[in-house]
Amino acid sequence: MKALAARRHHRFAPVVLLLLALLVTGGVYALLAPSPASADSASTQDIETGKKLFQANCATCHGPNAEGSDTVPSLVGVGAAAVDFQVSTGRMPMAANGPQAIEKPAQFDAEQTSQLAAYVASLGTGPAIPTADQVDPAKGDAASGAAIFRTNCAMCHNAVGAGGALSEGKFAPALTDVDPRNIYQAMLTGPQSMPVFNDANVSPDEKRDIIAYLAEQHDGSAGGLTLGALGPVSEGLWAWVVGLGLLIGAAVWIGAKSS
Amino acid sequence: MSTTTTERAAAGTADYLDQRTGLGKAVKEFARKTFPDHWSFLLGEIALYSLIVLILSGFFLTMFFVPSMTLVTHDGPPATMDGVLMSEAFSSTLRTSFEVRGGLLMRQIHHWAALLFMASIVTHMMRVFFTGAFRKPRELNWLVGTTLLILGLAAGFTGYSLPDDVLSGNGLRITDGVIKSIPIIGSYLSYFVFGGEFPGEDIIPRLFTLHIFVVPGLILALVGVHLFMLVLHKHTQYPGGGRKDTNVVGFPLFPVYTAKAGGFFFIVFGVIALMGATMAINNVWNYGPFDPSPVSAGAQPDWYMLFLEGSLRLMPGQGTEWVIGGYTLSLNILVPAVIVPGILFTFLFVYPFVEAAVTKDKREHHVLDRPRNVPVRTALGVAFLTAFIILALAGSNDLIATHFSLSINAITWAFRILIFVGPWFAFWVTKRICLGLQRKDRELVLHGHETGRIVRFANGEYIEVHRPLDDQERWLRVNYDAHRPLEVEPATDSRGVRRKGYKQDRRMARLSRFFYEDRVEPVTPAELEAAHSHGAHDEIGAAAGREEIGSGSTH
Numbered sequence: 001m002k003a004l005a006a007r008r009h010h011r012f013a014p015v016v017l018l019l020l021a022l023l024v025t026g027g028v029y030a031l032l033a034p035s036p037a038s039a040d041s042a043s044t045q046d047i048e049t050g051k052k053l054f055q056a057n058c059a060t061c062h063g064p065n066a067e068g069s070d071t072v073p074s075l076v077g078v079g080a081a082a083v084d085f086q087v088s089t090g091r092m093p094m095a096a097n098g099p100q101a102i103e104k105p106a107q108f109d110a111e112q113t114s115q116l117a118a119y120v121a122s123l124g125t126g127p128a129i130p131t132a133d134q135v136d137p138a139k140g141d142a143a144s145g146a147a148i149f150r151t152n153c154a155m156c157h158n159a160v161g162a163g164g165a166l167s168e169g170k171f172a173p174a175l176t177d178v179d180p181r182n183i184y185q186a187m188l189t190g191p192q193s194m195p196v197f198n199d200a201n202v203s204p205d206e207k208r209d210i211i212a213y214l215a216e217q218h219d220g221s222a223g224g225l226t227l228g229a230l231g232p233v234s235e236g237l238w239a240w241v242v243g244l245g246l247l248i249g250a251a252v253w254i255g256a257k258s259s
Numbered sequence: 260m261s262t263t264t265t266e267r268a269a270a271g272t273a274d275y276l277d278q279r280t281g282l283g284k285a286v287k288e289f290a291r292k293t294f295p296d297h298w299s300f301l302l303g304e305i306a307l308y309s310l311i312v313l314i315l316s317g318f319f320l321t322m323f324f325v326p327s328m329t330l331v332t333h334d335g336p337p338a339t340m341d342g343v344l345m346s347e348a349f350s351s352t353l354r355t356s357f358e359v360r361g362g363l364l365m366r367q368i369h370h371w372a373a374l375l376f377m378a379s380i381v382t383h384m385m386r387v388f389f390t391g392a393f394r395k396p397r398e399l400n401w402l403v404g405t406t407l408l409i410l411g412l413a414a415g416f417t418g419y420s421l422p423d424d425v426l427s428g429n430g431l432r433i434t435d436g437v438i439k440s441i442p443i444i445g446s447y448l449s450y451f452v453f454g455g456e457f458p459g460e461d462i463i464p465r466l467f468t469l470h471i472f473v474v475p476g477l478i479l480a481l482v483g484v485h486l487f488m489l490v491l492h493k494h495t496q497y498p499g500g501g502r503k504d505t506n507v508v509g510f511p512l513f514p515v516y517t518a519k520a521g522g523f524f525f526i527v528f529g530v531i532a533l534m535g536a537t538m539a540i541n542n543v544w545n546y547g548p549f550d551p552s553p554v555s556a557g558a559q560p561d562w563y564m565l566f567l568e569g570s571l572r573l574m575p576g577q578g579t580e581w582v583i584g585g586y587t588l589s590l591n592i593l594v595p596a597v598i599v600p601g602i603l604f605t606f607l608f609v610y611p612f613v614e615a616a617v618t619k620d621k622r623e624h625h626v627l628d629r630p631r632n633v634p635v636r637t638a639l640g641v642a643f644l645t646a647f648i649i650l651a652l653a654g655s656n657d658l659i660a661t662h663f664s665l666s667i668n669a670i671t672w673a674f675r676i677l678i679f680v681g682p683w684f685a686f687w688v689t690k691r692i693c694l695g696l697q698r699k700d701r702e703l704v705l706h707g708h709e710t711g712r713i714v715r716f717a718n719g720e721y722i723e724v725h726r727p728l729d730d731q732e733r734w735l736r737v738n739y740d741a742h743r744p745l746e747v748e749p750a751t752d753s754r755g756v757r758r759k760g761y762k763q764d765r766r767m768a769r770l771s772r773f774f775y776e777d778r779v780e781p782v783t784p785a786e787l788e789a790a791h792s793h794g795a796h797d798e799i800g801a802a803a804g805r806e807e808i809g810s811g812s813t814h
Contacts, residue, residue, distance in 0.1 A: 154555035
């Protein structure tokens, strides 16, 4: 004790104290924070853990019972598909308010996500997470998908899913690297500005056709570099920058050689 | 041995032709024709060579394209179009792209060449405009060139619509709307163009005839006129020592320009082929066969039509459509799609004549202006370019929104304000820059280059030594016309009778004041003389021990 008391005015004492405080805070957090480790396969267990996760991470906005408020949607009846879409793409929990929730690295792993989904699904019936078979691009018909995509999706997402602008800073994201499961879920649940394409509008088979059409785009274009697949504006920009740039360069070279 | 045989064969053929056509005279004349050298004189050549590439690749494409709107079920690649109902035009485009050997390459070369054709025409016109190459005797050639620009737009538009995909069909739908917006005759005209209600079954064959026959025929004929007048007038040249309105300083067509121009053709062809081989353009199978209902995000025309798209996007819709006596006046389309391009093309067509009228200059000009020496012309050109660019950006507002994370509504409002403010601001800034550069030139001519050498006189005075300009440098800066505003003759003649045309003269004088009120006169020999005697100490050069140093009275 005396040794401690003697050193309490040592110039490193504040640093040591700070480190200790951080260690204690971290330790307490690790003990009290919701832990995914104890989840087992039992559904009721999942729901229980999901509820804890929800209350720790989502309830601030969506309310303790997911009932929502004037500005925040209620999650009763949105189904597991909506939760899986929003959480696995990192859109929820939102990092900041903005025109729309932005895709970012997911905060929860697959197991936690499924627990959250199980909890929200238990609040009221809603669309379920599609099976692997439902979203398998190999089983869809790309030609039929192209036709359905053209009439239902291309006006916001661009003809090959390169994305497009909506009003007031909102946008339809690019679909190039989106997981087929998420594409299916988005159609089913209509996240943010997107309308719902339920199974009466676009049947499950047609949804799979759309996924097959989008998978076709992964190979790029037969014509070479896609230039963002944005259409004539980017083509015009490249014609001026690359084409006319090279040609004016050549003209300067030819004009300079003799004089 | 073989060389002599070749030579003899060549000489024989030449002689045979000369005796029957008198070709020798023309060859002799042409081979000695002199052209001045400058890179900007090659911009028109880029347009000419892309036109040749367009004709060659277009010829290939007509071998496989079927201009028909008859519906067929497409059978074959790509997978996304297999078994889809579409017009024969679209199906044959897909077949050209995926089944004809080299077909896709040809399509892409054709399209890139079209974009470059228009881009090089615009840059060539910019060169001609800013250097005043449209002045007498070349006003008519400027009109031919502007007509070629419009024909280029027509060729692009008709060709763009041929594959009958969704994107080009959207463009046709807008065209239909524009035609219908013309008061009274609009709907009749639309039925006339499309052979019934849009889209009908006639438009693709009609556009095909225009695209491969009428428009290129007119372009070729006018290119012939354009080049004939170029040879007739002789080429303009940039100002410089020894270059006058009565001579052409440069190199002969043969062998220098045959080599340069011939080589440049292969460079242009090479660049276009490289682009066609590596960069995808207008992948019509992405858009799918035309159907009037879908419009995809990012639906825009090729860049040269983008300013029209932009002006349509900027025009507010509410309150701009009126029904008068049973006829609809659709200002929301009429203003952006008819009046805005009308202003642009009227400006291009009349400008040479307006400038000639306010200048009252009847002389021939073969030496080009430096843009700074005609500030209002340069500023007007920049103002119109600014408007064109703002409209083209407005036509891309959705892509600006997604790529820079901005609100499309905010962008649209910003452009609505900029389209009125931007050109005026650009005019003012450019004019000021030009006048500033002219003053800088005067300064240089009168005082010479700063050398950084500080010399102290015996009486303690310090001066910086200025090196006078050499003759070439001075020539460039003093040989230009600073036109003055026109003077109006009195309203009445000597007998007090009112003079006819006085009001017209006064209007012209007012316009002339707008052009030439602010001007910087070139340095006159007298001014130069005065400046030199005034600043004689500036010319002490390296002779440090000269006697004036002692006097110190010259300052």
